[in-house]
Amino acid sequence: MSAFDYLTMKIVVIEDDIYIRQIIVRLLRQIGFRSIYEASDGKAGMEQVIRTRPDIILCDIHMEPMDGLEFLRTLRNFNHPRFSAIPVIFLTSDVQGETVIAARDLDVSGYIAKPVSVQQLKEKLDAVLQH
Secondary structure, three states, rough: OOOOOOOEEEEEEEEEHHHHHHHHHHHHHHOOOEEEEOOOOOHHHHHHHHHHOOOOOEEEOOOOOOOHHHHHHHOOOOOOOHHHEEEEEEOOOOOOHHHHHHHHHHHOOEEEEEOHHHHHHHHHHHHHHOO
């Protein structure tokens, strides 16, 4: 049992691969999320974040025209903590050193390597939200 009421939380999933995005949304529904918003790149993701004010964000790294690192940099530079402090978890198959360091320098909240299981996703969401 989770300490979080995922039913009432809002989450934004930013992923350019529609198939992967659909899988992530399905896993989030299994965990208990009902307010799930989607975007296909960082620019659309930023618009979705401003519109929905989510509690947490799942974001791919490699996307066009705005990738995950640029999205995170833009979010963290917002001068309103309601946006700049939203936890962001990167969903990625990229575990290269420089990408991980760049993400950490931008205050990423966590990483999940693709492909992701419902168990991994729930554990990471619980850990990030407790922090």
